[in-house]
Structures are given as structure tokens and as C-alpha cells.
Amino acid sequence: MKSAQAKALFAPEMSLLAIVLYLVEFVRGAALISFLPIYGKNALGLDLDVIGVAITAHYLTDTAVKLAIGYLMHHLSVRILVSGGLALSLAGILFIGYAYSPWMFIAASALYGVGISPIWIVCLTKVQENRRATQMGVLYTIWLVGLGTGPAVTNFTLERSDDLTYWIMVAVSGAAWLLSLFIPHASHAELDYVPFRKQLALLGDRLREMNLLLPGMVLQTLAAGMLVPILPSFAEGHLGLSHSQYSVLLLIGGGCTAAGLIPMGRLSDHLGKKWFLVVGFVLFGLALCALTGMTSLGLAFAWAFVLGAAYAAVLPAWNALLAAYVPPGQQGLGWGVFSTVEGVGGLIGPSLGGVLATSFGESTVVRLAGGIFILISLFYLLFPFRMFRGEGAAGDTAR
Numbered sequence: 279m280k281s282a283q284a285k286a287l288f289a290p291e292m293s294l295l296a297i298v299l300y301l302v303e304f305v306r307g308a309a310l311i312s313f314l315p316i317y318g319k320n321a322l323g324l325d326l327d328v329i330g331v332a333i334t335a336h337y338l339t340d341t342a343v344k345l346a347i348g349y350l351m352h353h354l355s356v357r358i359l360v361s362g363g364l365a366l367s368l369a370g371i372l373f374i375g376y377a378y379s380p381w382m383f384i385a386a387s388a389l390y391g392v393g394i395s396p397i398w399i400v401c402l403t404k405v406q407e408n409r410r411a412t413q414m415g416v417l418y419t420i421w422l423v424g425l426g427t428g429p430a431v432t433n434f435t436l437e438r439s440d441d442l443t444y445w446i447m448v449a450v451s452g453a454a455w456l457l458s459l460f461i462p463h464a465s466h467a468e469l470d471y472v473p474f475r476k477q478l479a480l481l482g483d484r485l486r487e488m489n490l491l492l493p494g495m496v497l498q499t500l501a502a503g504m505l506v507p508i509l510p511s512f513a514e515g516h517l518g519l520s521h522s523q524y525s526v527l528l529l530i531g532g533g534c535t536a537a538g539l540i541p542m543g544r545l546s547d548h549l550g551k552k553w554f555l556v557v558g559f560v561l562f563g564l565a566l567c568a569l570t571g572m573t574s575l576g577l578a579f580a581w582a583f584v585l586g587a588a589y590a591a592v593l594p595a596w597n598a599l600l601a602a603y604v605p606p607g608q609q610g611l612g613w614g615v616f617s618t619v620e621g622v623g624g625l626i627g628p629s630l631g632g633v634l635a636t637s638f639g640e641s642t643v644v645r646l647a648g649g650i651f652i653l654i655s656l657f658y659l660l661f662p663f664r665m666f667r668g669e670g671a672a673g674d675t676a677r
Contacts, residue, residue: 291404291461291462292401292404294457294460294461295360295397295400295401295404295461296401296416296417296420297457298360298364298397298454298457298458299397299398299401299417299420299421299424300420300421300423300424301424301450301451301453301454301457302364302367302393302394302397302424302454303420303421303424303425303428304424304425304427304428304431304450305367305371305428305447305450305451305454306394306424306425306428307424307425307426307427307428307429308428308429308431308432308443308446308447308450309371309374309390309428309447310333310336310506311428311429311506311509311510311528312428312429312432312433312436312443312510312521313374313432313436313443313444313447314329314332314333314374314387314507315329315333315506315507315508315509315510315511316436316510316521317374317436317440317443317444318332318383319510319511321440322377322378322383324380324383325632325636326507326508326511326631326632326633326635326636326640327629327632327633327635327636328380328383328384328632329507329628329632330506330507330508330628330629330630330631330632330633330635331384331628331629331632332383332384332386332387332388332628333387333503333506333507333628333629333632334503334624334625334626334627334628334629335384335385335387335388335391336387336388336390336391337391337503337621337624337625337628338388338391338625339388339389339391339392340391340392340394340395340621341617341621341622341624341625343363343391343392343393343394343395343396344395344399344617344621347395347396347399350396351399351400351403355463356400356461356462357458357459357461357462357463359396359400360393360396360397360400360458360461361455361458361459361461362393363392363393363394363395363396363397364393364397364451364454364455364458365393365455366389366392366393367389367390367391367392367393367394367451367455368393368448368451368452368454368455369389370386370387370388370389370390370391370392371386371390371447371448371451372448373385373386373389373390374386374387374390374444375444375448395617397458398421399617401417402417418539418593419536419539422532422535422536422539423532423536425532426528426529426532426533426535426536429525429528430525430528430529430532431446431525432446432447433521433522433524433525433528434521434522434525436521437520437521437522491599491600492619493654493657494555494596494654494657494658495600495616495619495620495623496619496620496622496623497623497650497653497654498559498620498623498650498651498654499620499621499622499623499624499627500622500623500624500626500627500630500650501623501627501646501647501648501650501651501654502623502624502627502647503623503624503625503626503627503628503630503631504627504628504630504631504634504643504646504647505566505627505631505643505644505647506627506628506631507628507631507632507635508631508632508635508640508643508644510524511635511640512640512641512643512644513527515640516570516572516640516641517569517572517575517578518573518575519575519578523575526579527578527579527582528582530579530582530583530586531582531583531585531586531589532586533586534582534583534585534586534587534590535586535587535589535590535593536590537590538586538587538590538591539590539593539594542554542590542591542593542594542595543594543595543598546591546594546595546598547598551595551596551598551599552658554591554592554594554595555591555592555595555596555655555658556655556658556659557588557591557655558588558589558590558591558592558595558655559588559592559651559652559654559655559658560651560652560655560656561584561585561587561588561591562585562588562589562592562648562651563647563648563649563650563651563652563654563655564584564648564652565581565582565584565585565588565648566585566644566645566647566648566651567644567645567648567649568581569581569644570641570644570645570648600616631643631647634646
């Protein structure tokens with residue numbers, strides 16, 4: 279019985295997709311959280327507003343693919359969709375090494391964003407209904423570990439060589455693309471066929487139904503996006519951290535999040551989503567604000583622990599609410615559209631954060647982002663959660 283369950287959970291195709299997902303997220307984390315901000319500022323001498331625009335360009339192309347993913351998944355095999363996207367992303371990573379002007383840097387980042395989305399949404403559509411909770415937990419852990427280990431590794435290597443870090447990213451991107459070529463040619467997403475106009479109509483109904491979730495969807499990605507281009511320079515300039523110490527900070531926060539996801543998810547299923555969102559968002563905001571006043575390395579690491587715990591409280595509850603609004607058999611379109619809505623904040627955030635940091639300093643951006651998270655918490659504190667479809671029902675987790 280146990281071997282049969284393991285076989286269902288780790289079927290060869292799903293295992294291959296999970297490995298590709300890890301490699302893709304490793305490079306994404308390395309590029310967006312560490313390499314682009316640090317290399318752009320230190321090696322290329324770019325201002326933070328240019329770096330912010332480059333990261334926005336990445337999210338713009340990523341979001342455009344998400345918006346079209348439902349259509350693409352009905353017309354292309356998984357192998358063509360994933361390998362084609364990853365080939366373009368590999369080209370973008372290679373282009374970054376020759377991007378010596380602001381417009382080339384922005385264009386390279388935009389090209390890199392093209393192939394990021396398909397692998398995650400394909401993995402979502404391959405999840406088996408009778409193993410959904412377990413498989414989603416595994417996929418979510420893989421995503422988080424990849425996103426966290428990427429910048430942790432590259433922050434150590436950046437202290438030694440920009441070139442070494444760059445070629446590690448190229449090598450991992452190349453490995454992800456090569457592995458994607460082994461996806462079975464006959465593999466297609468497990469989706470019901472629904473005419474595209476009907477799909478959009480159904481999703482429109484769901485978006486109207488969940489309209490009170492939309493502010494949180496946009497504002498949280500806006501605040502998080504504001505931090506992406508400025509975090510490395512904030513850690514170095516304000517907290518006085520070296521690249522390796524910044525890696526330790528990320529590992530503390532990420533490790534705490536990874537360790538807390540499953541227990542927090544179970545508790546939110548039993549106790550309700552509201553208080554996990556309210557407490558999680560307010561702690562996240564307060565921790566960010568507290569970091570701007572830190573002069574002690576130990577206190578900075580302690581607040582990183584709080585950030586990780588808050589993130590672990592928010593993610594399962596938030597994504598369980600979203601999962602309740604995904605139409606059955608339309609996971610590709612559903613998660614694609616929801617990710618697109620969330621991506622609106624991600625599009626605006628990096629550019630806004632870069633411009634504000636250039637004018638007012640990195641600490642101002644961190645405090646502003648913290649204030650946004652606190653406002654989100656207050657909104658959901660006052661909001662009657664019984665009106666949400668996902669509250670009081672078991673939900674799935676998704677990014």
C-alpha cells in the first residue's frame with residue numbers, strides 16, 4: 279500500500295516537472311533577489327530606479343504569459359510550452375551578461391521573464407485530486423526552497439566573483455531547459471475543454487464574486503515588489519551586512535517559513551483563515567518597520583525569524599481562499615488569471631520602490647512597504663470573512 283501511494287505521489291513525469299520547477303525557481307530567486315540588484319548597482323553602476331524598471335519588465339512578460347496560459351495549454355503540449363519558454367528564459371540570462379547599458383539590462387530581464395510561468399501552472403494541473411493536499415504541499419515546498427536557496431548561494435558567490443555567479447545561473451537555467459526536453463511528447467495538461475469565451479465569462483463571474491479579495495491581492499504584491507530592487511542595498515548600507523550575512527538573513531527567514539507552512543496550514547484549516555491573515559500581515563509589516571531601526575546584527579536576525587513566521591501564517595490561508603474560486607477543470611486559466619491580478623502589484627512595485635529609494639532612500643521604501651502590510655491587516659480585521667467562499671472550507675495551496 280505504501281509503495282503504491284509513493285508511486286502515485288512521485289510518478290516519473292511529475293517528479294521530472296518538480297525538478298525543473300526547483301531549478302527554475304532557484305534561478306529566479308538568484309536573479310531577482312540578489313544578482314540583478316547587486317550586479318546592476320555595483321558592476322554596471324545603474325541607479326535603483328533603472329533596476330526597479332528591469333525587474334518590472336521581468337514581471338510584465340511573466341504576467342503576459344500567465345494571462346495567456348489557459349489558451350496556450352489547450353493548444354500546445356506540455357513539453358513544447360515548458361521547453362520553449364525555458365529556452366527564451368535561458369537566452370535572457372545569457373543576454374544579461376552582455377547588458378552594458380540600461381536599456382539592454384531591462385530588455386534582458388524582460389526576455390528572462392517569458393518562460394517562468396508555464397512550469398508552475400503545468401505542475402498545478404498535474405496534481406491528482408485524491409492526493410491534492412499532499413502533492414500541493416510538496417510542490418509548494420519545492421518552490422519555496424528553490425526561491426530561497428538561489429539567492430542564498432549567489433550571495434556567497436558574489437563575494438568571490440560576479441562571473442562565477444553569472445555562470446552558475448546560466449548552468450542551472452541550461453539544466454532546467456535540457457531536462458524539460460525529456461517531458462513526454464504526448465503529455466498535456468489535465469484540463470476540461472471549455473470554449474475560450476466561456477472560460478473568460480466564468481472567470482469574470484469568479485472575479486466579481488471575490489472582488490473584496492482583490493485589494494489584498496494587489497497591495498501585498500505591490501509592497502513585496504517595492505522591496506525586491508532595494509533589499510540587497512538596504513542590507514548592505516543600512517544593516518551593515520556582507521553578502522554572506524545577507525544570505526544567512528534570507529536563510530533564517532526562508533527556513534522559518536518552510537518549517538511553518540504545514541503546521542500553519544493545518545491550523546488555519548481548523549481555526550479559520552481570518553486571524554492567520556490578520557496576525558501574519560501585521561507582524562510582517564511591523565517586522566519590516568523594525569528593521570529600519572536596527573543597528574544590531576542579532577536583532578536583525580531575530581526580526582528575520584518573525585518575518586518568516588508571519589509569511590508562513592499568511593501563505594496557506596491566503597492561497598486556500600484563492601483556490602476556492604478556481605473553476606473545476608480550469609486550473610490553468612484560473613490560476614493564470616488570479617496570478618495575473620496579483621501580478622499587477624508586482625508590475626508597479628519594483629519601479630515604484632526603485633524610484634522612491636533613489637529619491638528618499640531605501641529605509642523609506644522598507645517602512646512604506648511595512649505600512650502597506652499593516653493596512654492590509656487592518657482591512658481584513660474589519661472585514662466579515664464569512665462572505666468568502668474559501669472560509670470554513672478546506673482549500674488547496676498555490677503560489
